[in-house]
Amino acid sequence: MKRVSAAALLLASLACGACSPSQVFAPEVMEGVDEEFDFSRWRALPNQDEGKKVELGGAILQSDVKSDAVTIVLRQLPIVKHPAYGPKDTGKRSGEFAATFPGTLEPKFLQRGNRVIVVGTTKLAKVVVVDDIPRSLPNLEVRCLHIWNTGGREIADFPSFGAGYETLENQTWCASK
Amino acid sequence: MMVSLQAIPSLAGSAKNPPSTTSPVIVAQKAEEPAPMQGPAPVKDLPPGGTAIEDLLLQKGTITMDEWIQIRAEQEYRVADQSRRIDSLEEWKNKTELLPILRDKVNFGLNALQFLYGHLDAQVPEGRSQDSFSIRRSEMLFWGKISETIPRWHILMEFQSINLTSNTPAAANQLGTPTASTFFRESYIDVRPVQAWAPNLNLIRLGIFRMPFGIFTEQSGGLRDVISSPYLTQVGGGGGPGQNQNGTGGSIEFVQERDYFIDVRGKIANRLEYVTGVMNNNNFQANALVNTTSGLGGANSPKAWYARVRLFGNDVSFVSFTTIQGESNNAGTLINGRGKGVFDRYAVDFRYTSKIVPGFMVQGEYWQGHDGANATTVGIGANGTCQVTAVCGGSGAPGEMRRTYYVLGKYLFSEGPLENFEPTVMWEQFDPNTSMSNDLYTRTIVGLTYYFENFPPKVQSKIQLNYEFRHHQGLGTGPGTPPYNSATDPFANNAFFVQFQVRFM
Numbered sequence: 001m002k003r004v005s006a007a008a009l010l011l012a013s014l015a016c017g018a019c020s021p022s023q024v025f026a027p028e029v030m031e032g033v034d035e036e037f038d039f040s041r042w043r044a045l046p047n048q049d050e051g052k053k054v055e056l057g058g059a060i061l062q063s064d065v066k067s068d069a070v071t072i073v074l075r076q077l078p079i080v081k082h083p084a085y086g087p088k089d090t091g092k093r094s095g096e097f098a099a100t101f102p103g104t105l106e107p108k109f110l111q112r113g114n115r116v117i118v119v120g121t122t123k124l125a126k127v128v129v130v131d132d133i134p135r136s137l138p139n140l141e142v143r144c145l146h147i148w149n150t151g152g153r154e155i156a157d158f159p160s161f162g163a164g165y166e167t168l169e170n171q172t173w174c175a176s177k
Numbered sequence: 178m179m180v181s182l183q184a185i186p187s188l189a190g191s192a193k194n195p196p197s198t199t200s201p202v203i204v205a206q207k208a209e210e211p212a213p214m215q216g217p218a219p220v221k222d223l224p225p226g227g228t229a230i231e232d233l234l235l236q237k238g239t240i241t242m243d244e245w246i247q248i249r250a251e252q253e254y255r256v257a258d259q260s261r262r263i264d265s266l267e268e269w270k271n272k273t274e275l276l277p278i279l280r281d282k283v284n285f286g287l288n289a290l291q292f293l294y295g296h297l298d299a300q301v302p303e304g305r306s307q308d309s310f311s312i313r314r315s316e317m318l319f320w321g322k323i324s325e326t327i328p329r330w331h332i333l334m335e336f337q338s339i340n341l342t343s344n345t346p347a348a349a350n351q352l353g354t355p356t357a358s359t360f361f362r363e364s365y366i367d368v369r370p371v372q373a374w375a376p377n378l379n380l381i382r383l384g385i386f387r388m389p390f391g392i393f394t395e396q397s398g399g400l401r402d403v404i405s406s407p408y409l410t411q412v413g414g415g416g417g418p419g420q421n422q423n424g425t426g427g428s429i430e431f432v433q434e435r436d437y438f439i440d441v442r443g444k445i446a447n448r449l450e451y452v453t454g455v456m457n458n459n460n461f462q463a464n465a466l467v468n469t470t471s472g473l474g475g476a477n478s479p480k481a482w483y484a485r486v487r488l489f490g491n492d493v494s495f496v497s498f499t500t501i502q503g504e505s506n507n508a509g510t511l512i513n514g515r516g517k518g519v520f521d522r523y524a525v526d527f528r529y530t531s532k533i534v535p536g537f538m539v540q541g542e543y544w545q546g547h548d549g550a551n552a553t554t555v556g557i558g559a560n561g562t563c564q565v566t567a568v569c570g571g572s573g574a575p576g577e578m579r580r581t582y583y584v585l586g587k588y589l590f591s592e593g594p595l596e597n598f599e600p601t602v603m604w605e606q607f608d609p610n611t612s613m614s615n616d617l618y619t620r621t622i623v624g625l626t627y628y629f630e631n632f633p634p635k636v637q638s639k640i641q642l643n644y645e646f647r648h649h650q651g652l653g654t655g656p657g658t659p660p661y662n663s664a665t666d667p668f669a670n671n672a673f674f675v676q677f678q679v680r681f682m
Contacts, residue, residue: 053609054672083375085327085447104537111632121506125180156328162682163318163333163363164387164397165529166634167493 013129015056024085024172029054029119039076043095046125046138055079055119056140057087059152061096062130070101072129072136074116084156086148087115096135098126101142102175109171113152118145144174195523281322285681286635287332288316289399299416299670312337314398316362318682320526326369326498331386333363334411343349343556347508347675349570351558357465357511363387379443382454384616385461389440389452389485390432390499391526391542393583399680400633401620402587402599404643405672408432409544412618416514417666420554422564423653424574425609425616428555429555431579432501432522432544435461437479448616450497453484458503458520460511480504481520499523505549507559507571517562518549519577536599545580545611552577581607589628599626601643613653618668637680645672 001156023030036052076094077087099118118140126139148155149169158168266679277283287355291313300467303306316337322328339360343353393407414428421427440454457463458481466475481503489495505512505520520574528540551571553559559571566573583605590598601624608617622645629638649669651661664671 080572082372083325083369083379086378108632151632160329160331160367161371162286162397162634163316163331164400164634165389165392165395166397166400167495170492 006027022118024170025119025144027149027172029144029174033119037096039041039097042122042138043076043097044176045157046122046136047056049122052122053119053143054122054140055115055117056097056099056114058097058099058111059087059089060114060116060147062112062127065104065107065110068102069104070105070126070139071126072110072116073097073128074099074118077115079117084158086116086155088154088156095138096130097138097140098128099142099145101173102141102147103144103173105147105173106171109147109149109153109169111149113150115150115155116145119143120145142175144172146172149174185461198275204480209542225396226449226657263462277321283319283321284682285319288318288397288682289314289674289678289680290316291398291678293404294675296673297667297670298672299361299667300414300664302427311405313676316398325372327366328369328380329367330366331363331365332361334360335362336360338362339479342511344466345501345508345535345553345555346558346570347560348558349560349566349568353398353556353558353569355434357462359461360462361385362461374541374580376444376447378441378623381439381441383439383573385435385464385510387434388432388436388438388456388483389442389524390483390501391497391544392432393542394432394530399678402585402626403603403624404641404674404676405645406434407542407583408582408605408618409542409619411513412581412607413501413609413668414554415667417649417668418652418659418661420552420572420574421652421659422566422573422657423582423610423613423615424514424548424572424618424657425651425653426659427513427572428537429461429607429609431514431546431581431607433458433460437461437463438483440483448489450487450489451485451497453482455479455482457481458501458512459504459509464509464603465507466511469582473579477511480506485588491532494528496525496527498525500547507549507551507553508561510559511555513554514548514552516549516574516576517559517573519547522546527536532589535592537587539586540581540583540658541582541584542583545578547576547578550574550576577610578613579607580611580627581605587626589631597628597631599628601626609655613655615651619648619649620668635682637678640678641674641677641678643676645674647671 032053033055034052034147037052040136040160042049057077057079057091061073061075064071073096075096078091080088099120120140123141125136127134127136147170153161200457229244231248234240251559257681273279293311293313294623296308315335319332339358341355342357345353363386365382365386370381386587389395394410409431411428414424419528420428437456438454438456440452442452444450444641453545459475459477459478463475481501483501484620485493485497485499488498501522503520505515507515507517522544523546524542526542531537550562551559551564551569552574553571561569563569564573564575571603583603585603588603603622605620606617610616622643624641624643626639626641630636647668647670649663649666652658
């Protein structure tokens, strides 16, 4: 009887859990996002698609923190739903872009390799210094961003990272309007 | 290098002859390229922005044709040399890209290297010391991703744990002989059968690993907040009183940290994580009991089912429920304190990692469950549920309900003069027999950790100081209760530990 009760509890918990949402951004944040946005074209012609609202995934290459804004240089990664929702490194080379967030972020979330999804508006190309070389990169003004503190690993590697169980810290920030 | 030494004189020499009839060494090696021509340089050779400087100098008569040819030849040589270097780099790139370690197929890291100093207040036999230096853990970790279907293989070697564990004879009045050892502590394979099912049905895991029982059991030794393991994984023994018919003495491993298992894991709606599977229920040394020729397994294999559901309030705070149901055996057991018969465990745990006060974390676990009758200590022969030790060996104790719980809190200073310091407090209690009074183990651990490097989960170098206030009431009450001397019981005397740890992966 006890075993049946335990199984029932497990199933009930699973059923309740399925009701919870899985999207990282609120629906109003996603309103107006260009679903057909061509990153390759934007990467090649960064000044021709200004003003578009887009959603992009990436991995942090570096970040530049100033008092009122954080500029993050990201390597673009596709956003996948499986095996875990979020940006996934498929091994293919992709371009870099800059994302400027008007606010502050916790330093631990800015470590290299962290996975990021940003929703924002495309702006004119911006010159940033990457590995001591000034580069003109496509630029995004961030409306909201979500960061997984993976430190370079895949999101799906958690919670079995290392020799134990590790929860994966992740958090959403949105710019104040 | 030989090419360059020969090429320059050849080119210089060729300058004395009409270029159209000359085949400079370096140009001849690149047969697809046209030989250099006299006169103005072709347009394709012009640098961006206009005419090359040597062309202008030639036109103005500042340099001779021979000098112009020499300049051009040297330029072409440099281009060819650069091209050769790039080809060489490409070749090495192609080779190195195939290396397993660069394709995530094979990785390795240092899970934990821990040097421990310990002082125990308990009386010790003549010739022994209350103080000791030791290596607590020396763990190398190897892992990799074979494919999307096999996203992880995992091996953890514990180089410190090469001592032998005794077997537990299936007969009364016999002592075990040193038999089992595990150089490897963990080895498992993850299988993700259908990508589209993940993360709802994420993985099937098979092997030996930290069991998904509560929090502490599953937490890597390299990331623990206190030095000692909690009483829920092991209490008693270690020079203290031995097993007795109250079930209150000897070493008790209420929940084993590792076992051989197969289970399925997943996460639903990013909020509810589950795992369910079956295991040997005979600890991490049980591999030694399997005959690799006949395939005959040791006792207890597999005898228990387990499940855990974990509900997340946010990304790092959760509450979870665990149960283990099945059978345990005293004959052939490699877990202390296990008897013969029905076996169960129920647990609830929680962790709250504050986002309001960053750096503050509190967690706790509550466990209870039944052990079968005639529980024994590993190495002391036992067979069956009868409580006549002359016949069945073991402790002669009836099956008992055990209970334990702890609460742990810590705060990491992230700025100011105490930056990277982390005070920790843990309080716990273990009741080996809930129907017996005067047998409680209690402990309060006060700790201070300083992090030299702290980028969990990959990097954590730290020094930990823990003082443990330990108390053990005794071995119970009533007739047949053996005498108890708290002075020699290590779980009734305070202890002090200092541990230095390095972790990098």
